[in-house]
Amino acid sequence: MPESRQHFDAQNFDAIIVGARVAGTAAAIFLARQHRRVLLIDKASFPSDTISTHIVLSGGARVLGQLGVLEMLEQSGAVRFSRMRSIGPDFDYRGDLVHDGLDERGLCLSRIIMDAKMIEAARSFESIQFRDRLRVTDLIIENRAIAGIRAEDSTDRHEFRAPLTIGADGMRSTIARRGEEKLGAFPRIDVPCARAYYYAYFDGVDESRLGDELVTEFESSPGAGNLVCRCEQGRIVAATAFDAVELHSFRIDLEGNLRRYLDRSFAVGRILEGATLAGKVFSSGLLSNTCRDPAAAGALLLGDAGLHVDPLFGQGHSLALMSAAIVGDLAPQWFDASRGETIPAIALAEFTRRRDAELMPFYKASVRVSRELALDKGTRMAHRAAASEQWAADEMIRFAQMLTPRGSFPSFRFARLMAKASRAA
Known part of the structure; x- marks a missing residue:
């Protein structure tokens, strides 16, 4: 040998x-x-x-269902979010993931x-x-x-x-x-991400402020984004995204800056008002x-x-x-x-x-969306169109949840609504 x-x-x-x-x-x-x-x-x-x-979006949760592990994950503390809300400077819409006899919930688990x-x-x-x-x-x-x-x-x-x-x-x-x-x-x-990311867990958020809903925010300040969802043990996981050039200054005071960045949001800061940070602050660093x-x-x-x-x-x-x-x-x-x-x-x-x-x-x-700090015109028009009609919000959320079959988004009527929103702008 x-x-x-x-x-x-x-x-x-x-x-x-x-x-x-x-x-x-x-x-x-x-x-x-x-x-x-x-x-x-x-x-x-x-x-x-x-x-x-x-976050496991609805498209991924379908696969977990095929694998037969959803019930086990729920028993381990996974929260099935049944609604999604998206917020921006000129849009705010939400949609249900349980509708017409279909259960298309995603889940959140550490x-x-x-x-x-x-x-x-x-x-x-x-x-x-x-x-x-x-x-x-x-x-x-x-x-x-x-x-x-x-x-x-x-x-x-x-x-x-x-x-x-x-x-x-x-x-x-x-x-x-x-x-x-x-x-x-x-x-x-490789396409570099324009933003850096930090997240942490919070205790003490009442369900009246956040139930089984995934909340995403865009441009609450230039280049910023936020995400919040309930996960196991009644905790909230909250993430903030910001201009990558701010990463060094952010690291000087992780807890304080995380709070400040989340507080300048449209809704996340109010959701977390009075909540207690549980554990350390995590970072994904600079990504591509x-x-x-x-x-x-x-x-x-x-x-x-x-x-x-x-x-x-x-x-x-x-x-x-x-x-x-x-x-x-x-x-x-x-x-x-x-x-x-x-x-x-x-x-x-x-x-x-x-x-x-x-x-x-x-x-x-x-x-x-990730390679530039500002939402491009097409993406912004899509969000504005979704905010104008519930059926459009449902289409947008199905795409965001990776449920849309290939080639079927945007639909013809959604594209017409985007064009109308563009003319109005």
Whole structure:
């Protein structure tokens, strides 16, 4: 045996998933339901927190329903928000997510609980082997394809092989970086976010001021944005977004500045009046919207590894879950065609096509808003149109909640209403 392989123990799986948070656990469950043998690993130990939005929009909640984990998450404290409200300098509208016999609620839950519960759900499948505190060190490359990973833990080095390797390991993905270095795979496009973000938990907000509603605000001051929603244990999670050039001065007094920035809002400051800060203030720092080509021979990228989006709209969870659902749909044909060999890039290209068709409209809408501090004219006209008619508010909120089928927003009548709002302006 070559010297470089002496300390490796080889194991074979149908799929290796690197990253055991929302995207990775969802993909693992979809594959396990198809009786695939899955290795699910993460370099972290669990339960553990991570900087992230807490919001699962309605499109992502649908996937959680398909996975059969919604009830478990609710029992763990997740709040299902049944209304959404959007506020700006010249618009204020809301819409229901429970209507006409449909339950399209999203949910809000901290990552430390959500990730732990998703791992618990994944581990209930005998065909999923879960290992934490296992760090990927390299990819196995054979015939210009990714055939598995090399990894290490506190005791040894290991080698794992599979026809499909999934990188669900975040915006600084090791799978993406190694694939790019070794194969020129996963090319990326970055669009810097114009804003920085901070969030914290608050206690003492009565339900008369905030019930089961997600509230988003835009331009309460130049470039600012805010988000507030109820989460577990009766707490509120509140986030503020502001011009990234203010980041250094904001850090001088985190608690004081968070309060000041939230207080200059249209409604969030009043909601939080008298509330007590619970714990520390969290920051996402300076971010970019990042889109990678997610497919290479033998490998896919999911979640933030493939699409990392400005957190202003809380889309991250839902993009991850909806991408994992596409894997679940397509995986049977991949494995049937591979016959145990590495799945070729031409087969995995259908994942890219489906992801881009179904999810890129939402991603591009966020990029359009996040790269500039002021809302562009089209976005502002859309919000104003939504504020003028309830049916338009419902359309806008369905799009914001990632419920709109591809190509159906804006509808013809919504576009006419936007044109009317533009003429009135």
